[in-house]
Amino acid sequence: MVTIAIPWFIVLGFAGFTVYALFKPPLRRWVAISIALAVGMYMFFQFFTTTETPAGEYFNEWFQRFNKWAIIISGLTVILAVGNLLKIHILKVKKLQPGWGYSFITLLALFTMSLFGILGIQFQKEGIPWYQWTFRWLWKTFNVALDSSMFALLAFFMASAAYRAFRARNMEASLMLATAIIVMLGRVPVGDYITSAFPTLTSWILMFPNLAAQRGIMMGVALGAIATSLKIILGIERPYLGGAK
Amino acid sequence: MQFFERLQFIDRRILFLFLAAALILPFFFPFQQKILITQEVKNFHRTIDSLPEGAVVAISFDYGPSAMPEINPMARAMIEQIFQKNLKLITYALWQDGEPFSIQIPEELAKQHQKIYGEHYVTLGFKPGRVAVILQMGEDIHTAFPMDSKGTRISDIPLMKNIRNYSDLNLLIDLAAGADPDLYVGYAVERYHIPFQAGVTAVMAANFYPYLQTRQMKGLLPGLKGASEYEFMVTQANSRQVTQMMASQSLVHLIMVLFILLGNMGYFLTKSYKKQTQQKGRG
Amino acid sequence: MREEEISFRKEYFIGRGGGGELRRMLNRLMGGLLLVSFSSVPAWAKGWQRFPLVDIERINVFVLSVGFIFVLLYFLSRARKGGSLYLRRIAGLDAMEEAIGRATEMGKPIYFINGLDPPHSISTIAAINILGLVARRVAEYEAPLKVPNVDPMTYAVEKETVKEAYIHAGKADAYDPDSVYFIAGTQFAYAAAVSGSLLREKPATNILLGYFYAESLILAESGAATGAIQIAGTDAVTQLPFFVAACDYTLIGEELYAASAYLTRAPLLLGALKAQDVGKILSIATLLMATFFTFLAYAFLPTVQESFKEFFLNLLRTA
Numbered sequence: 001m002v003t004i005a006i007p008w009f010i011v012l013g014f015a016g017f018t019v020y021a022l023f024k025p026p027l028r029r030w031v032a033i034s035i036a037l038a039v040g041m042y043m044f045f046q047f048f049t050t051t052e053t054p055a056g057e058y059f060n061e062w063f064q065r066f067n068k069w070a071i072i073i074s075g076l077t078v079i080l081a082v083g084n085l086l087k088i089h090i091l092k093v094k095k096l097q098p099g100w101g102y103s104f105i106t107l108l109a110l111f112t113m114s115l116f117g118i119l120g121i122q123f124q125k126e127g128i129p130w131y132q133w134t135f136r137w138l139w140k141t142f143n144v145a146l147d148s149s150m151f152a153l154l155a156f157f158m159a160s161a162a163y164r165a166f167r168a169r170n171m172e173a174s175l176m177l178a179t180a181i182i183v184m185l186g187r188v189p190v191g192d193y194i195t196s197a198f199p200t201l202t203s204w205i206l207m208f209p210n211l212a213a214q215r216g217i218m219m220g221v222a223l224g225a226i227a228t229s230l231k232i233i234l235g236i237e238r239p240y241l242g243g244a245k
Numbered sequence: 246m247q248f249f250e251r252l253q254f255i256d257r258r259i260l261f262l263f264l265a266a267a268l269i270l271p272f273f274f275p276f277q278q279k280i281l282i283t284q285e286v287k288n289f290h291r292t293i294d295s296l297p298e299g300a301v302v303a304i305s306f307d308y309g310p311s312a313m314p315e316i317n318p319m320a321r322a323m324i325e326q327i328f329q330k331n332l333k334l335i336t337y338a339l340w341q342d343g344e345p346f347s348i349q350i351p352e353e354l355a356k357q358h359q360k361i362y363g364e365h366y367v368t369l370g371f372k373p374g375r376v377a378v379i380l381q382m383g384e385d386i387h388t389a390f391p392m393d394s395k396g397t398r399i400s401d402i403p404l405m406k407n408i409r410n411y412s413d414l415n416l417l418i419d420l421a422a423g424a425d426p427d428l429y430v431g432y433a434v435e436r437y438h439i440p441f442q443a444g445v446t447a448v449m450a451a452n453f454y455p456y457l458q459t460r461q462m463k464g465l466l467p468g469l470k471g472a473s474e475y476e477f478m479v480t481q482a483n484s485r486q487v488t489q490m491m492a493s494q495s496l497v498h499l500i501m502v503l504f505i506l507l508g509n510m511g512y513f514l515t516k517s518y519k520k521q522t523q524q525k526g527r528g
Numbered sequence: 529m530r531e532e533e534i535s536f537r538k539e540y541f542i543g544r545g546g547g548g549e550l551r552r553m554l555n556r557l558m559g560g561l562l563l564v565s566f567s568s569v570p571a572w573a574k575g576w577q578r579f580p581l582v583d584i585e586r587i588n589v590f591v592l593s594v595g596f597i598f599v600l601l602y603f604l605s606r607a608r609k610g611g612s613l614y615l616r617r618i619a620g621l622d623a624m625e626e627a628i629g630r631a632t633e634m635g636k637p638i639y640f641i642n643g644l645d646p647p648h649s650i651s652t653i654a655a656i657n658i659l660g661l662v663a664r665r666v667a668e669y670e671a672p673l674k675v676p677n678v679d680p681m682t683y684a685v686e687k688e689t690v691k692e693a694y695i696h697a698g699k700a701d702a703y704d705p706d707s708v709y710f711i712a713g714t715q716f717a718y719a720a721a722v723s724g725s726l727l728r729e730k731p732a733t734n735i736l737l738g739y740f741y742a743e744s745l746i747l748a749e750s751g752a753a754t755g756a757i758q759i760a761g762t763d764a765v766t767q768l769p770f771f772v773a774a775c776d777y778t779l780i781g782e783e784l785y786a787a788s789a790y791l792t793r794a795p796l797l798l799g800a801l802k803a804q805d806v807g808k809i810l811s812i813a814t815l816l817m818a819t820f821f822t823f824l825a826y827a828f829l830p831t832v833q834e835s836f837k838e839f840f841l842n843l844l845r846t847a
Binding site: 136148156158166168187189191192196 | 260261268281309310313448455468491496498500504
Binding site: 044047048049050053055056059070073074077078080081082084085087088099146147150151153154157158160161162164165166214217218219220221223224225226227228229230231232236237 | 581582583586587589590593596597600604646648650653654657677680681683684706709710711713714716717719720728742745746748749750752763765768770772773774780781782784785786788796797800801803804807808811
């Protein structure tokens with residue numbers, strides 16, 4: 001009985017809040033906060049319930065329902081986003097603002113990829129109409145090349161950032177510099193040619209000092225995440241209403 | 246003394262030029278280097294090697310074309326080892342960009358090893374939802390992936406008939422360019438206790454060492470270096486492509502270390518020069 | 529508990545001992561303690577599954593979470609009553625004001641770049657919180673603000689956030705609906721577009737907050753090349769070194785979450801920070817205790833060392 005009542009309790013509680021909100025402006029704020037509170041509390045308790053009993057299964061149905069709603073809402077925001085993209089770039093092209101050529105290419109790419117994506121994606125060329133394999137062809141020819149080159153840029157940026165940042169200005173910076181050089185040489189066979197200590201030291205650095213620091217940060221982050229979630233559930237912090245109070 | 250000061254502020258385009266040369270030259274003049282195999286890669290190889298014949302391995306392809314040069318060699322070597330050992334293979338993708346790789350690579354290698362689709366290997370394709378998919382696979386793979394990449398119902402595929410969830414898999418491997426192994430450790434390993442290991446890009450590798458120590462990951466292939474070591478363990482030689490890329494990587498690291506040292510030399514020489522002139526000025 | 533289980537436990541935990549008298553005594557004492565202690569939770573609690581709803585395997589997490597909520601509520605009520613709470617200096621957040629002022633003087637835009645994660649990720653939530661505060665200050669100064677987006681959902685939320693901030697600052701007319709805009713749904717397309725506009729527009733200030741992946745350095749280096757003041761903050765451990773190398777200020781890990789409390793000094797938010805500290809002290813104490821006792825067990829009590837390990841693992845396990 002109790003377990004069946006819980007989801008209804010949440011729904012009724014939410015409805016109650018909404019009615020309350022109708023009498024107390026600003027209305028929008030209250031509705032949003034009560035939704036966050038109700039769903040947040042439900043999600044919190046859901047984690048501690050079992051799916052092995054019928055009551056638990058019933059309770060967890062709502063979990064799946066909320067998940068599905070979230071997916072649907074996030075799908076709808078794509079329309080919003082693409083709408084904004086179209087608006088900005090069409091305006092730019094229309095007014096022939098500086099850089100309108102890029103905007104034109106963006107629009108062209110958007111329409112072409114969407115069109116062929118909707119027409120269907122197929123792998124082989126044999127026996128399939130051209131519009132079905134065109135999407136794959138476009139993906140392989142443009143997307144793969146562009147994506148890889150952007151990622152490859154990282155090598156250059158990493159080098160220039162390292163060159164600028166690694167100066168032995170003080171004790172800490174010198175330690176960082178030494179560590180960087182050891183790890184950089186230890187991660188490639190060349191380091192082993194210089195001295196076999198490089199790979200051994202590199203493994204040690206990765207497995208111990210690196211790991212200790214990472215765990216420290218991870219634990220702080222986990223606690224911060226719990227505190228932030230609670231602040232949102234309890235309505236102390238409201239990012240969905242325009243930042244903190 | 247201006248020269249020393251200039252060492253500190255070399256134009257980044259000069260640095261880029263050197264780097265580009267170091268990256269490109271080995272593709273024309275590749276050189277083989279000694280390969281030292283690290284413990285995490287040995288463990289990775291051993292985990293697959295110790296599986297009995299007919300055991301089932303699932304590989305998740307969670308990377309896009311950007312990570313292709315690093316991770317595709319891993320995928321090839323891994324599937325090579327799986328087919329050599331007569332293990333069964335299931336591939337799928339949680340990133341839409343990973344789907345083509347999850348289909349092409351097994352198909353190519355299956356031809357070489359005369360493996361039959363549906364009996365020795367299955368490609369399930371892409372499914373959106375990441376965490377939701379990982380969790381659902383723990384309950385029922387047949388509802389997470391009702392159809393394979395070719396549109397066949399997976400209940401009609403002989404290999405998938407007796408595989409319901411993680412407890413029917415012997416090993417789970419994640420090939421990832423992002424933080425997906427974190428999700429696998431959190432939701433699949435901790436919840437369903439399945440043996441797990443990963444192959445990742447070098448940028449992300451440092452993130453996953455904590456899981457090696459806690460044994461939540463059996464092994465790890467970190468970046469191109471991991472790939473080259475692992476490929477060497479499986480095939481006893483490196484492919485030309487990986488040899489070239491490793492040679493590039495070695496040269497680039499050397500050049501970077503040299504530039505960093507130059508910058509520091511400039512910094513110290515300028516500092517000591519300034520000190521000297523100040524003292525002279527006082528004297 | 530069944531007879532044979534008790535006898536098995538006795539043998540397992542207390543063992544037959546060996547070596548010196550002291551060791552045997554210690555062995556017996558610790559083993560006895562363990563016998564009645566938590567290490568057997570999962571076994572004896574199996575019967576609890578009679579409760580229709582509770583997942584008994586997660587009861588430890590539940591107890592810890594509820595405990596933490598109480599600590600949080602305590603500090604919130606204390607903060608409400610007043611009373612000062614000390615906060616250490618965070619240079620990156622102190623610089624925020626100056627960075628916005630600089631952009632106003634130069635008449636150049638401020639770029640607010642949040643990471644790739646959708647708005648249900650804690651880092652993105654923290655980033656949105658800070659965006660609200662930054663946007664309010666920007667509105668007061670009437671400096672141009674640009675917020676490029678990669679996630680449609682974050683885009684929708686941030687648009688509202690910025691709008692609200694302008695209304696709050698009493699500058700609703702100055703709000704430009706296109707200041708928050710969507711670029712592309714994929715990582716490198718976004719990185720390419722943003723680094724391109726950074727290089728073309730040469731903004732005065734770049735603020736990079738949220739969860740970043742491999743694109744972090746592409747963005748930060750492009751920004752550094754234009755000479756902008758850069759304030760970054762992320763809890764993505766692998767991207768931190770890149771930000772430290774390429775940016776003027778970096779918020780590390782949970783400093784990102786603390787930012788809204790730090791910037792507003794709102795008592796409720798400060799109270800939550802204190803609760804976090806208590807949580808941290810408790811986890812450190814647990815770790816030290818676990819290390820100490822496990823070390824003792826390994827050194828003196830070989831028969832119980834495994835059960836010791838089990839005990840601490842069970843305590844923190846999430847099934």
